[in-house]
Amino acid sequence: MNNKEILHKIDEIISLIENSSEYQKYLSLKKDLDNDKEITLLISEIKILQKDVVHHLDKQEILNKKLKELESIPLYIEYQNTVASLNNTYAIIEQRINNYLNKKVN
DSSP states (O other): OHHHHHHHHHHHHHHHTTSSSHHHHHHHHHHHHHHHHHHHHHEEEEEEEEEEEEEEEGGHHHHHHHHHHHTOHHHHHHHHHHHHHHHHHHHHHHHHHHHHHHHOOO
């Protein structure tokens, strides 16, 4: 198998991932999150607070409260779980490829 064939197989794997129900669920949840003004506002507030906390430790409590609020929203929880699952899949693929290559090279 040459490099061109290997790249083609990698493209096939990418296509399988993109067509998976989990990835499609991720895209749908991402769209729902992006369209939810309450969640996007909350995320923006949290990002600002995270930057402020570096310089003003007294804002840590406010940041923690906002994070708790965000983490209590079912849509956000489902989105985070889906992202974690996809990241786990990517990590497994990467680990298998690395293990295979390490065995062949060493």
